Amino acid sequence: MFYRLSGVHHSSYKSDRKMFPVPADRNLVVFLLILGIAAPFLVPSLYLNSYMLPWLIWTAAVLGLNLVTGWAGQLHLGYAAVMAVGAYSAVHAAKFGIPWEFALLIGGLASSVIGSLFAFTALRVKGLYLALTTLAMQFVMDWVLTHSPAISGGSHASLQSPTFALLGQKITSDAGLYYVALGWCVLVTIFMLNLKRTGLGRALVAVREKDFAAAILGVNSFYYKVVAFAASSFIAGVTGAILVATFYFLAAPEQFAVNVSIQVLAMVIIGGLGSIIGSYLGAALILLVPGIVNKIFSGGADVIGLNLGIETLAHIPNAAYGALIVIFLMVEPLGLGKLYANVRDYLMVWPFDQLKK
Amino acid sequence: MTEVQSSSNTDTPVLECIDIERRFGGLVAVTGVDFKIRKGEIFGLVGPNGSGKTTLTNAITGFYPPNVGSIILDGKDITGTAPHKVAGMGVARTFQNLALFNGMSVLDNILLGRHIHMNPGVISTALYWWLARPEEIANREIVEEVIDFLQLESIRHELVDGIPIGLKKRVELARALVAEPHLLILDEPMAGMNQEEKEYMARFILDARAERGVSVLLIEHHMDVITGICDQVLALNYGEMIATGTPQDVIKDPRVIEAYIGGSHGE
Numbered sequence: 001m002f003y004r005l006s007g008v009h010h011s012s013y014k015s016d017r018k019m020f021p022v023p024a025d026r027n028l029v030v031f032l033l034i035l036g037i038a039a040p041f042l043v044p045s046l047y048l049n050s051y052m053l054p055w056l057i058w059t060a061a062v063l064g065l066n067l068v069t070g071w072a073g074q075l076h077l078g079y080a081a082v083m084a085v086g087a088y089s090a091v092h093a094a095k096f097g098i099p100w101e102f103a104l105l106i107g108g109l110a111s112s113v114i115g116s117l118f119a120f121t122a123l124r125v126k127g128l129y130l131a132l133t134t135l136a137m138q139f140v141m142d143w144v145l146t147h148s149p150a151i152s153g154g155s156h157a158s159l160q161s162p163t164f165a166l167l168g169q170k171i172t173s174d175a176g177l178y179y180v181a182l183g184w185c186v187l188v189t190i191f192m193l194n195l196k197r198t199g200l201g202r203a204l205v206a207v208r209e210k211d212f213a214a215a216i217l218g219v220n221s222f223y224y225k226v227v228a229f230a231a232s233s234f235i236a237g238v239t240g241a242i243l244v245a246t247f248y249f250l251a252a253p254e255q256f257a258v259n260v261s262i263q264v265l266a267m268v269i270i271g272g273l274g275s276i277i278g279s280y281l282g283a284a285l286i287l288l289v290p291g292i293v294n295k296i297f298s299g300g301a302d303v304i305g306l307n308l309g310i311e312t313l314a315h316i317p318n319a320a321y322g323a324l325i326v327i328f329l330m331v332e333p334l335g336l337g338k339l340y341a342n343v344r345d346y347l348m349v350w351p352f353d354q355l356k357k
Numbered sequence: 358m359t360e361v362q363s364s365s366n367t368d369t370p371v372l373e374c375i376d377i378e379r380r381f382g383g384l385v386a387v388t389g390v391d392f393k394i395r396k397g398e399i400f401g402l403v404g405p406n407g408s409g410k411t412t413l414t415n416a417i418t419g420f421y422p423p424n425v426g427s428i429i430l431d432g433k434d435i436t437g438t439a440p441h442k443v444a445g446m447g448v449a450r451t452f453q454n455l456a457l458f459n460g461m462s463v464l465d466n467i468l469l470g471r472h473i474h475m476n477p478g479v480i481s482t483a484l485y486w487w488l489a490r491p492e493e494i495a496n497r498e499i500v501e502e503v504i505d506f507l508q509l510e511s512i513r514h515e516l517v518d519g520i521p522i523g524l525k526k527r528v529e530l531a532r533a534l535v536a537e538p539h540l541l542i543l544d545e546p547m548a549g550m551n552q553e554e555k556e557y558m559a560r561f562i563l564d565a566r567a568e569r570g571v572s573v574l575l576i577e578h579h580m581d582v583i584t585g586i587c588d589q590v591l592a593l594n595y596g597e598m599i600a601t602g603t604p605q606d607v608i609k610d611p612r613v614i615e616a617y618i619g620g621s622h623g624e
Contacts, residue, residue: 013497014490194485198493199477202469206458213456216418217536218444218473231479274460 003348017197036182040175049174049247055287056178056185057243062267062279063188064235069265070274071201072228073208074123075131079236079264081141084256086111086237087244088151091251094162100245101166107241108234115233119226138258145253158252164245177246184242188235192276204228205274270325271335278337285336289324293317369432370395371540371572372417378425379409379416386412387596390426394540394589397566399573401587401604403580405616409596410576411453414542417574418450419443431539445473449533450542453576455525459518463509463528464500466517470532471496500535506568507531507561523554527561534565541565542574547582555579559586580608592616 003024010016020026035042039052061083068076090107094100122133145152153159164171164180171177195201203224206214211221244251263286271282294317301308308316332339370393377390387409394400402410415421417428422437429435430446438446449470457466475496481488504510507527512520517528526546533541543562547555559582565571577583583590584604592600592613600610607613 013494013501017490017493017497191483194482194489198482198485198489199468199472199475200479200482202461202465203472203477205461205465206469206472209458209460210456212420212440213452213458214469215420215440216444216450216456217469217532218441219469220439220441227479 003344005348019193019197033186036186039182040178045174048178051288051291053178053181054243054247055283056181057239057247058264058267058287059280059283060181060185060188061236061239061243061264062271062283063192063276064232064239065264065268066271066274066276066279067192067195067204067232067235068228069268070272071195071204071208072225074225074228075128075265076134076229076232077131077258077261077265078118078134078136078138078141080256080258080260081138082111082115082233082236083240083243083260084141084145084251084253085114085233085240087240087251087256088145088159089237090241091159091161091244092151094245099168100164104238104241108238111237111240112230112234115236116226116230119229123222123225123229135258135261138261142253142257145256152251152253158250160250161244161248171246180242180246184238188239189276191235192279196276200224200227266325269335270328272337273335275335275337275341277340278335281336281340285325285328290317290321293320293324370429371398371431372574373429374413374417374426375429376426377413377416377423377428379412379421379423385596387416387423387593388425390591390593390596390598392589392591392598392601394572394574396572397570398588399562399566399575399586401583401590402574402576402593403578403583403590403607403613404593404599407595408593408616410593411544412596413593414450414544414574414576417443418448418542444536447537447539448542449536449538449540451526451529451533451544451546453544453548455522455529457517457525457529457532459516461517462514463517463520464504464513466528467500467504467509467531467535468496470535471500473536500531503531503535506564507534523550526550526558530558530561530565534569534571537569538571540574541571542576544576545578546575547577547579555582562586584608 003022005022008021008023010018010021015021020029040048043052061079065076065079068074086107089110090100090103093103093106098106118137122130122137125133149157164177166180171180195204203214203219206217206219207221207224214221240256244255248255267282267286268279269282270285271280272278297317297320298313301313328336328339332342372394374390374392378388379386390409390413392400402413404410412421416423419435419438419440419442427434427436430443430448433446435443435446458469461469475492477489481492504513507530509524509527509531512524517525520528530543530546533543546562547558550558562573562575563586566573575583575587587604590600590602590604590607591598592607592610594612594616599612599616600607
């Protein structure tokens with residue numbers, strides 16, 4: 001049903017390797033894209049800019065981290081630090097008078113250089129040791145930001161971001177900023193979709209699954225791990241810059257602290273390692289569900305006339321939210337993306353119940 | 358399929374191992390091993406468990422470089438070269454315990470065998486339609502030839518995790534063959550197979566040599582396979598060469614019989 005494959009015949013290798021070989025997938029994506037473009041006309045601007053926009057930006061960030069953690073299989077606990085490099089470089093470049101298009105590029109490249117330099121040294125160790133080394137990078141970056149007034153303006157200061165502009169047009173409207181976030185998120189998504197069908201993506205998965213087998217096929221695992229870090233850092237840098245330019249409007253060290261790194265990693269794991277749709281869902285769950293749970297609980301307490309203390313009201317949603325994550329991961333340890341894939345696989349063969357696992 | 362380029366001198370062996378020794382701490386896994394594989398030859402490597410067969414292949418492919426001795430591939434010394442570079446020089450291998458990449462389709466696994474002939478990168482991935490697609494399609498055509506040759510058409514798009522072991526072994530052979538190697542190292546390609554699957558596999562190995570001119574280093578325990586398809590055989594025991602020559606000579610060698618079956622206890 002919906003996703004049926006009968007009648008879908010690919011007669012060339014080109015069409016067999018289309019981005020969405022199943023027509024239903026393509027139709028769904030087109031539909032969602034139209035919704036995304038129409039969102040400023042459908043959604044009140046408060047929701048647009050405080051929920052939709054950050055969700056799209058964080059999704060781009062999650063996709064970038066997924067490149068390193070989901071595809072290349074390297075645990076990365078310093079992702080926010082890499083985003084910070086991009087954000088600060090871009091804001092400084094923009095303040096210097098460089099147009100934003102180039103400032104974003106500078107941010108991405110700065111992150112990429114620092115990320116790959118770091119990877120070059122850190123990748124001498126593997127697994128949990130690498131995870132701890134990336135955590136060290138996070139702390140080093142935190143320290144540098146809070147202790148160098150030239151970069152951040154000092155420990156409690158923040159750096160005002162110049163008004164965002166593209167092609168000489170200042171972008172200040174809610175819809176305009178939203179479209180910037182949407183555009184970037186779509187670009188990153190297209191890159192990740194391409195990764196699923198190119199030699200680079202295959203080499204990264206090979207490195208993740210069995211590095212000795214990758215080596216005998218001629219895949220230099222060290223090189224491809226560094227490439228993964230460089231590409232992911234570029235995405236992180238530009239995403240960090242866009243986050244500051246369109247959402248926070250100022251850069252401060254605590255926006256890129258260690259808890260942010262953990263949060264992005266949580267989005268990746270809950271969404272599903274190596275899953276693109278999962279990146280969207282994971283970011284949504286971590287970012288949007290706390291607010292929703294909060295509303296449900298305070299609203300629910302009002303309805304049944306329960307007089308809950310302010311303390312209790314603040315803590316119950318947190319507990320419920322934590323429980324929700326545990327439940328999701330118990331139902332499907334491979335994440336929300338896999339949950340979606342299960343439904344899709346089921347519908348593909350419906351009404352026959354040969355559920356592909 | 359183009360013929361594999363022959364080295365300048367046709368008499369140059371594809372692989373020559375000179376006095377190989379590999380130790381792990383105090384344990385001598387392989388010592389004093391000396392042999393040549395000529396072009397187009399199927400060379401059998403036999404020996405009881407733990408006799409150093411896999412260590413020897415690991416020495417050749419660069420995972421555990423030999424402590425003593427040298428390895429000459431197509432007239433070039435490759436002793437101590439990293440595995441990913443050895444692959445680029447025309448050596449492909451399969452593993453005793455299968456080393457396919459789970460979570461990928463059969464097709465993607467085999468496409469990975471083309472890695473050394475491709476040039477993947479971030480930019481070409483970002484600009485897939487202009488940069489990566491022509492290369493992907495050209496390599497797909499070569500992969501499809503091998504899929505056709507090994508009769509894997511029906512499982513092309515299956516995830517490799519779920520297919521039976523006999524087919525997994527065949528997918529691994531396909532992945533090694535698409536790299537167009539000069540030397541193909543097969544580490545127990547028939548382990549765990551029934552008679553029919555074994556016959557299929559033996560036929561594929563013979564055809565691969567006939568059609569692609571590949572030389573084969575074959576590790577096997579099945580003596581019927583060794584005598585059936587090998588041109589030369591080397592027997593190892595406790596890391597040392599105990600016999601070498603044609604299969605018929607080697608299986609008659611009393612030391613080989615003793616190593617495999619045990620010494621005679623009669624008076």
